[in-house]
Amino acid sequence: MAESITITDNRTGEQLEIPITNGGVDAAEWRKLLPGVWFHDPGLATTSGTESAITELDGDNGILRYRGYPIEQLAQQSTFLEVAYLLINGELPDRAQHDAWVDDITHHTYLHEKFRKRMYDAFHYDAHPMGLLTSGVAGLSTFYPDAKDIEDPDNRMHQIIRLIAKMPTFAASAFRHSEGQPFVFPDNTLDYPSNFLQMMFEVGNPYEIDPALRKAMELLLILHADHEQNCSTTAARVVGSAHADPYTSVAAACAALYGPRHGGANEAVLNMLDSIESYSNVDDFIKSVKAGEGRLIGFGHRVYKNYDPRAALIKEAAHEVFAVTGKNPHLDIALKLEEAALNDEYFISRKLYPNVDFYSGLIYQSMGFPIEMFTVLFAIGRTPGWLAHWDEMLAQDSRIARPRQLFTGNEERSYVPMSER
Numbered sequence: 001m002a003e004s005i006t007i008t009d010n011r012t013g014e015q016l017e018i019p020i021t022n023g024g025v026d027a028a029e030w031r032k033l034l035p036g037v038w039f040h041d042p043g044l045a046t047t048s049g050t051e052s053a054i055t056e057l058d059g060d061n062g063i064l065r066y067r068g069y070p071i072e073q074l075a076q077q078s079t080f081l082e083v084a085y086l087l088i089n090g091e092l093p094d095r096a097q098h099d100a101w102v103d104d105i106t107h108h109t110y111l112h113e114k115f116r117k118r119m120y121d122a123f124h125y126d127a128h129p130m131g132l133l134t135s136g137v138a139g140l141s142t143f144y145p146d147a148k149d150i151e152d153p154d155n156r157m158h159q160i161i162r163l164i165a166k167m168p169t170f171a172a173s174a175f176r177h178s179e180g181q182p183f184v185f186p187d188n189t190l191d192y193p194s195n196f197l198q199m200m201f202e203v204g205n206p207y208e209i210d211p212a213l214r215k216a217m218e219l220l221l222i223l224h225a226d227h228e229q230n231c232s233t234t235a236a237r238v239v240g241s242a243h244a245d246p247y248t249s250v251a252a253a254c255a256a257l258y259g260p261r262h263g264g265a266n267e268a269v270l271n272m273l274d275s276i277e278s279y280s281n282v283d284d285f286i287k288s289v290k291a292g293e294g295r296l297i298g299f300g301h302r303v304y305k306n307y308d309p310r311a312a313l314i315k316e317a318a319h320e321v322f323a324v325t326g327k328n329p330h331l332d333i334a335l336k337l338e339e340a341a342l343n344d345e346y347f348i349s350r351k352l353y354p355n356v357d358f359y360s361g362l363i364y365q366s367m368g369f370p371i372e373m374f375t376v377l378f379a380i381g382r383t384p385g386w387l388a389h390w391d392e393m394l395a396q397d398s399r400i401a402r403p404r405q406l407f408t409g410n411e412e413r414s415y416v417p418m419s420e421r
């Protein structure tokens with residue numbers, strides 16, 4: 001028997017049976033019985049805004065799958081660009097599709113030099129690179145007015161390739177600007193992570209890319225590539241639902257990611273570890289968190305109520321990176337924090353586990369990335385995910401995002417002239 005739910009309006013005795021489809025109940029059906037009565041769901045914690053076939057996330061069981069493939073398998077066997085193809089096209093590419101995709105992305109890495117220079121010069125030397133990235137991505141929409149034709153799937157794909165290709169160039173450019181160093185142009189003979197590392201770190205002599213660091217970069221990009229309807233993806237979808245072009249929609253996603261509750265958390269973790277200062281202060285810090293004096297950043301997740309599978313993979317990779325770079329001085333504090341929290345009733349009862357950001361910052365720092373670049377790295381990784389959702393939404397018969405509100409303000413009142421207030 002098909003599953004359903006029956007609701008009764010106790011004001012009228014009227015009943016309505018609503019089928020449960022794909023684990024959800026159709027709000028349009030509820031509305032028939034309850035016109036003018038809205039579902040109140042701040043943070044949209046129990047609301048599905050879409051059907052999606054891209055990423056499956058089972059937070060209770062710590063499962064993350066892109067298009068059905070477990071994150072663990074992709075992390076160990078795939079590459080970032082192959083994962084990007086998978087997210088956007090729905091299937092793994094064959095050799096010819098793969099090579100054409102990689103070739104296309106590799107040959108769209110350049111930014112218009114005048115735009116890049118003028119835009120970055122307009123920012124102060126210590127501008128946060130996420131501010132530069134967000135503005136830069138938004139600015140691209142003025143460069144590619146053809147992107148406004150969002151109804152044409154081929155045109156959408158063209159913009160998707162452009163954006164995935166240009167994100168590392170933007171990111172490295174933002175870093176170079178803040179360091180006062182000359183920009184390093186993309187090298188199209190290199191693979192995606194190597195090219196990015198070279199644009200970031202080459203100074204004077206040719207930059208030798210350590211295979212362990214390249215591998216860690218690839219892994220971190222894969223782990224960040226998508227995470228279904230998170231805050232930034234939702235921002236991209238909301239803006240995209242108004243039929244804004246993809247650059248504007250992805251700029252909105254970057255803006256959401258910038259926040260410390262979301263992509264800014266990896267930066268906040270390092271600041272927290274800095275503020276704890278030493279191993280011996282960990283217990284006092286945990287006490288202060290339990291007393292409500294702050295949060296243990298890098299812990300907790302709206303969806304994962306079990307260990308975040310990405311955090312487990314990153315923790316493993318951290319040791320390979322530290323074997324090359326030397327141990328991150330914050331590692332001991334982080335390990336002790338994790339151990340203390342995982343054994344503490346406060347964190348256990350609230351199902352608070354390390355999330356992706358808890359260890360990623362330590363790796364980034366050891367690789368030489370300044371703290372302000374951490375969220376930018378997240379943005380590069382998440383770009384295929386944002387675009388896959390944007391494209392999926394436009395391929396569906398989507399409606400403009402326009403939630404309701406429960407009005408709690410004043411009833412009608414008359415304007416009082418200033419002299420009488």
Ligand code: ACO
Binds near residue numbers: 262295299356357
């Ligand atoms: N440290 C201490 N207590 C916490 C933490 C934390 N990191 N996270 C949640 N709690 C507590 C809350 O105080 C609350 O306790 P209460 O029931 O006694 O009031 C309970 O756990 C539930 O917390 P909510 O805020 O309702 O959880 P929500 O799902 O809304 O928030 C969030 C999720 C924002 C990720 C939260 O756990 C948090 O702030 N974590 C720290 C920031 C962080 O690491 N963000 C990165 C998320 S992953 C990502 O975006 C890539």
